[in-house]
Amino acid sequence: MIRTKDIFKSFDEKEVLKGITTEFYQGKTNLIIGRSGAGKTVLLKLLVGLLQPTSGEVWYGDTNFFNLNKKEVRAIRMQVGMLFQASALFDSMTVEENIRFPLDMFTNMTYKEKRKQVDSCLERVSLSGVNDSFPSEISGGMQKRVGIARAIVLNPRYLFCDEPNSGLDPKTSIVIDELILDITKEKNITTVINTHDMNSVMEIGENIILLYQGEIAWRGHRGEVLESDNETLQDFIFASPFLQRLRESALGK
Ligand SMILES: Nc1ncnc2c1ncn2[C@@H]1O[C@H](COP(=O)(O)OP(=O)(O)OP(=O)(O)O)[C@@H](O)[C@H]1O
Numbered sequence: 001m002i003r004t005k006d007i008f009k010s011f012d013e014k015e016v017l018k019g020i021t022t023e024f025y026q027g028k029t030n031l032i033i034g035r036s037g038a039g040k041t042v043l044l045k046l047l048v049g050l051l052q053p054t055s056g057e058v059w060y061g062d063t064n065f066f067n068l069n070k071k072e073v074r075a076i077r078m079q080v081g082m083l084f085q086a087s088a089l090f091d092s093m094t095v096e097e098n099i100r101f102p103l104d105m106f107t108n109m110t111y112k113e114k115r116k117q118v119d120s121c122l123e124r125v126s127l128s129g130v131n132d133s134f135p136s137e138i139s140g141g142m143q144k145r146v147g148i149a150r151a152i153v154l155n156p157r158y159l160f161c162d163e164p165n166s167g168l169d170p171k172t173s174i175v176i177d178e179l180i181l182d183i184t185k186e187k188n189i190t191t192v193i194n195t196h197d198m199n200s201v202m203e204i205g206e207n208i209i210l211l212y213q214g215e216i217a218w219r220g221h222r223g224e225v226l227e228s229d230n231e232t233l234q235d236f237i238f239a240s241p242f243l244q245r246l247r248e249s250a251l252g253k
Pocket of ligand 1: 040
């Protein structure tokens with residue numbers, strides 16, 4: 001589990017996060033949702049230590065992340081997998097080299113051991129055999145799956161996904177969402193996902209926080225979204241008149 005305690009973050013005069021206290025649970029898909037500029041990426045970067053909070057704490061289990069020395073931070077980082085927006089694969093490396101990269105960085109495994117681990121991750125994302133392709137030779141959905149394979153290659157305890165569906169069509173988005181949910185369950189990972197994809201909220205939102213102007217405006221799970229009368233949530237999820245009508249008809253209004 002990861003917990004944040006009263007996180008504030010400002011850039012110069014601008015206060016982006018204003019007292020975020022929340023929990024991200026193990027074995028669950030934890031979603032950070034909110035409109036563009038709400039502070040989702042800033043919060044995700046704080047969770048992995050890419051940014052320092054102005055004040056407040058981040059706890060990985062019983063460990064206060066911002067009290068650690070470099071060696072201890074590295075030990076936590078080894079337990080973290082990241083799926084970046086736009087997959088962030090290295091264009092000049094093959095699929096296999098991309099997935100192997102964290103193993104090259106963090107382990108002393110032999111080539112044979114690494115190859116076995118890469119192949120098993122490729123199989124897990126249903127991409128066996130594409131080892132020698134370059135990212136430019138495969139589709140955007142396949143690139144995402146390679147990104148997921150790379151994110152899980154070190155058997156992480158924590159998985160962070162920044163807009164995993166950006167740039168994907170609705171059907172491919174569902175495949176990616178289901179893959180992330182399944183892996184979270186199989187490996188009992190604490191998964192944190194930034195998204196403004198309504199479909200993801202309704203399909204895999206097991207623990208959701210809605211950020212609005214740097215604060216948590218709503219928290220709950222997918223089963224509570226439809227019936228909640230929180231206006232900020234409804235404005236965000238059912239943004240268009242069409243979606244509002246769908247909600248009203250689902251509620252029998
Ligand atoms: N390094 C920075 N310096 C100054 N301001 C920043 C920095 N990073 C983020 N911000 C500001 O913080 C606010 C929140 O940004 P953030 O990227 O977290 O939004 P977001 O909710 O992830 O939006 P999106 O869905 O568009 O990615 C924005 O107003 C942004 O301009």
